[in-house]
Amino acid sequence: MRTVGRKATITKDELFQAALNLIGPQKSISSLSLREVAREAGIAPNSFYRHFKDIDELAIELIDRSGIVLxxxxxxxxxKASKQNSIIRTSVEVFIEQLDADEGNLSLLLREGYTGSISxxxxxxxxxNYFQxxxxxxxxxxxxLNHSKLVHPELVAKAITQLVFNMGAKVIDLPMIERKEVAEQTMIMIRMLLEGARAMDDVLIH
Incomplete structure (x- = not known):
């Protein structure tokens, strides 16, 4: 018989949400127990195994899912952006907004990327790498669209990706006014990267 208060069935998304509910800014998924997640999801521990063999498998799938959503x-x-400035500002502002999104996808990636296990x-x-x-x-x-060209766009994309994620890790615990200040500095640095890569094309031509 089904235990009172427990669900008869559970989906992966519900287990993902249960894990996200339990982890905070300073708590990694690796610190969770299977029983904690099962209790939060409202299921018996054995029901967990219908979807995942252990917490690590759930965590890695959750990281992949969060990356896809972001x-x-x-x-x-x-x-939606057609100009250099608009694509930079739009990307950074959306990134900052996602720090406080209810889904917690970005904070999960930032936390596990810096404090999680090797896997x-x-x-x-x-x-x-996919972002890049x-x-x-x-x-x-x-x-x-702008009739210009970047030298080594793959390196430019890598530098911007690392810069923005480092910025996110730095501002995640800061108040909004300080976040905006760091975000503005980040936008300037990205413009410098783009202008530098564009100027390198001119140097190579001449």
Whole structure:
């Protein structure tokens, strides 16, 4: 018989949400127990195993899921941009907004990328590589629209991705006014990277 208060069935998304409910700014998924997640999800511990073999498997799938959601949000924002300044500002502002989003996808990536286990860090690194690849494609698209060209767009995309994620890790615990200040500095640094890569093309031509 089903225990009172426990669900008869559970989905992966419900287990993901239960894990997100339990982890805070200073708490890694690795600190959670299977029983904690099961209790939060309202299921018997044995029901957990219908979807995952252990907490680590849940964590890595959750990191992948969070990366996909964030990439979709940022990609849609960049598609609306047609100028250098707008793509930079839009991307950074959306990134900052996601720090406080209820879903907790960005804070999860930032936390596990810096404090998680090796397998969690590897999973985050894989997601950063996807961010980098998609940003590279958008930068090339934007440069063509503006009749300009970046030298080594893959390195520019990598530098911007690392810069923005480092910025996110730095401001996640700061008040909004200080976040905005760091975000403005980050936008300037990104413009410098882009202008430098564009100028290198001129140097190589001459």
């Amino acid at each position: 990439r979709q949000i940022l990609h849609k924002a960049r598609l 969690y860090k590897d999973a985050v690194e894989s997601q950063l 690849q998609e940003l590279q494609e958008d930068l090339i698209r934007l440069e063509r």
